[in-house]
Amino acid sequence: MPQNILVVGELENGAPSTVTLELLGGAAALAAGGSVSVSLLGSGATAAAAQAAGASKAFVSDDANYDTFRGEQWLPAVQAAVEQSGATLVLMAQSTAGRELGPRLAHRLNTAVAMDCVKVEDAGGALQFTRPAYGGNAQATYTIATNPAIATVRPKSFDEATGAGASETAELPAAGASRVNVVGKEVTESEGLALTDAPIVVAGGRGLGAPEGFETLRELAAALGKDKAAVGASRAAVDLGWFPPSEQIGLTGKVVTPDLYIAIAISGASQHMAGASGSKTIVGVNRDKDANIFDFSKYGVVGDWKQVIPALIEELKK
Amino acid sequence: MHIVVCAKQIPDPETPPSAFKIDAATNKVVPAQGIAPVLSQFDAIAAEAALRIKEAGGEGKVTVISMGAESAQAAIKQVLAMGADEGVLLNDPAFEDGDSHTTAKVLASAIQKLGDVDAVFCGRQAADWDMGQVGLLIAEILDWPVATIAKGASLEGETLSVERVLADGFETVQVPFPAVVTVSNEFGEPRYPKLPQIMAAAKKTVTQMKAGDLGLDPSEVGKAGSRLQLQKLFIPEKGAQVEFIAGDTPQEQAAALVSKLRADKLI
Numbered sequence A: 001m002p003q004n005i006l007v008v009g010e011l012e013n014g015a016p017s018t019v020t021l022e023l024l025g026g027a028a029a030l031a032a033g034g035s036v037s038v039s040l041l042g043s044g045a046t047a048a049a050a051q052a053a054g055a056s057k058a059f060v061s062d063d064a065n066y067d068t069f070r071g072e073q074w075l076p077a078v079q080a081a082v083e084q085s086g087a088t089l090v091l092m093a094q095s096t097a098g099r100e101l102g103p104r105l106a107h108r109l110n111t112a113v114a115m116d117c118v119k120v121e122d123a124g125g126a127l128q129f130t131r132p133a134y135g136g137n138a139q140a141t142y143t144i145a146t147n148p149a150i151a152t153v154r155p156k157s158f159d160e161a162t163g164a165g166a167s168e169t170a171e172l173p174a175a176g177a178s179r180v181n182v183v184g185k186e187v188t189e190s191e192g193l194a195l196t197d198a199p200i201v202v203a204g205g206r207g208l209g210a211p212e213g214f215e216t217l218r219e220l221a222a223a224l225g226k227d228k229a230a231v232g233a234s235r236a237a238v239d240l241g242w243f244p245p246s247e248q249i250g251l252t253g254k255v256v257t258p259d260l261y262i263a264i265a266i267s268g269a270s271q272h273m274a275g276a277s278g279s280k281t282i283v284g285v286n287r288d289k290d291a292n293i294f295d296f297s298k299y300g301v302v303g304d305w306k307q308v309i310p311a312l313i314e315e316l317k318k
Numbered sequence B: 001m002h003i004v005v006c007a008k009q010i011p012d013p014e015t016p017p018s019a020f021k022i023d024a025a026t027n028k029v030v031p032a033q034g035i036a037p038v039l040s041q042f043d044a045i046a047a048e049a050a051l052r053i054k055e056a057g058g059e060g061k062v063t064v065i066s067m068g069a070e071s072a073q074a075a076i077k078q079v080l081a082m083g084a085d086e087g088v089l090l091n092d093p094a095f096e097d098g099d100s101h102t103t104a105k106v107l108a109s110a111i112q113k114l115g116d117v118d119a120v121f122c123g124r125q126a127a128d129w130d131m132g133q134v135g136l137l138i139a140e141i142l143d144w145p146v147a148t149i150a151k152g153a154s155l156e157g158e159t160l161s162v163e164r165v166l167a168d169g170f171e172t173v174q175v176p177f178p179a180v181v182t183v184s185n186e187f188g189e190p191r192y193p194k195l196p197q198i199m200a201a202a203k204k205t206v207t208q209m210k211a212g213d214l215g216l217d218p219s220e221v222g223k224a225g226s227r228l229q230l231q232k233l234f235i236p237e238k239g240a241q242v243e244f245i246a247g248d249t250p251q252e253q254a255a256a257l258v259s260k261l262r263a264d265k266l267i
């Protein structure tokens, strides 16, 4: 069935973010003769509209007050874009912004949102939304009876849109007031390649036993190639303070889909795999041959990481 | 300062995947044998955050509210044992099988009925369905400001200072009362109640409220009032069939793995 789709875009360095382009890619496939538009808020939004591949129309405001996300400021603008675009489906990322906007927008439009979807499809006329639940142990498929349907979508669920950007733009209002006042921000500098971009991810868990384990993992990443491999962690390791929260992989952390994911001393709990199971090839290194990680792995190494990983580093250096 | 903590009882999220079963006919999780339901972990942390604010202020009240079956008393008692003052259970067959919006409606109605609430603390998401909606929806219904995914919350004069977890770091926000906060695991571990506190909590009475007490019509709550409609709950298939890497020594294993990964052009 034709859908008029609004993608709630986000800007990154003045351009539509990667997941915005993914959502536009998903929208192109779902529109089925309907329209695809995008909303972009913040400095450079108007210029970025031309890079919003696959959107015919962009709803924009260049107001710099939108640069820091505040739900109360974004909501009226996004709501206006929904209304002006006549959207029957609103797609946004499962990001800091999307997590907040989805439920709040649904409330304001008397409709519902399916959070953290990995699949949105047209199943014979009705849109179906599939999302992991129970920490990834299960998946649930929903329909939404009210209009518009809203979904937040997990990164890497769709392929990026290609082609020309929006040829038509419409102005959204400037940002209004917010009762929530942002007074400070602290950016965690991640060492090396960004986790979500790296073709190889080396991840460590509680079984490393001490924070020093991550130093060995960094050596492994370096041996695999500084421009190729990034290091991440399970929540157990992050909760122990061994690695920064911004580098956590999983349901409440980052979603990564590298070509190669090496999970070291990680049990493979469903909540961890929620962020890693989209990897093309998974290698598990665990001393327990029954560890859940091996249910997801193409290759499994049963052994003590303290012996296996240094040997692996040596072998790679040969 | 009167803070409400919203606490949900859920199947234990640490249930091993092998014990996790779904009844396809009802689209429901089959309770795992011998694994008791638990207080959703983020809600215990939300309770910790609320109690610390009460303690820092030196006075005030923390009320824990749960919508759920009679068994959810256990979740309420756990928060009471942590130090909450009062408990409310919203138990009515009409509330069952709702969505985030009907759940938030029921909880917000109870909060309004309490009347004098200054802040609501929720978990960032309930660790069963992992929606992450109810706190935001309560804020919308009450028209209160909201700060999500908190790793810290403290009183700063007349306002609440909340540290939020972002994808690339943290931000600090200031929020006027009354407000809603959703709390994440980065906040830290919740306190473990000691035996005397557990025994004292067991003796406390939990107030019960039903749809009628909240002025809600059964048609607007539970399954009847839901907008998000569950069609199918299933266990996804796992892709890989593992090949264990042979080798008598770590060096042999490492060499074998590297040659496989090179053959697959992954490294």
Ligand SMILES: Cc1cc2nc3c(=O)[nH]c(=O)nc-3n(C[C@H](O)[C@H](O)[C@H](O)COP(=O)(O)OP(=O)(O)OC[C@H]3O[C@@H](n4cnc5c(N)ncnc54)[C@H](O)[C@@H]3O)c2cc1C
Binding pocket: A135, A204, A205, A206, A207, A208, A233, A234, A235, A236, A237, A248, A249, A250, A251, A252, A253, A264, A265, A266, A267, A268, A269, A270, A271, A272, A275, A285, A286, A287, A288, A291, A303, A304, A305, A306, B013, B014, B041, B126, B127
């Ligand atoms: C709502 C919710 C959300 C969550 N979100 C996330 C999330 O986003 N990300 C996440 O990762 N987790 C998340 N979790 C936690 C998750 O359930 C697991 O508890 C966590 O992933 C376990 O981390 P781990 O595998 O490092 O530790 P463990 O489960 O303790 O596993 C350690 C592993 O190391 C192995 N090991 C020990 N010593 C050695 C050795 N010397 N050599 C080799 N192997 C060894 C052990 O055999 C074991 O398999 C969440 C949980 C809940 C309830």
Ligand SMILES: Nc1ncnc2c1ncn2[C@@H]1O[C@H](COP(=O)(O)O)[C@@H](O)[C@H]1O
Binding pocket: B005, B006, B007, B008, B009, B040, B042, B043, B046, B065, B066, B067, B068, B100, B103, B107, B121, B122, B123, B124, B125, B126, B127, B129, B130, B131, B132, B133, B134, B135
């Ligand atoms: N049935 C419930 N009873 C009490 N609190 C709830 C209930 N459902 C959700 N909540 C609260 O809302 C938060 C988010 O839940 P959810 O939106 O379902 O992921 C939870 O962490 C709880 O604090």
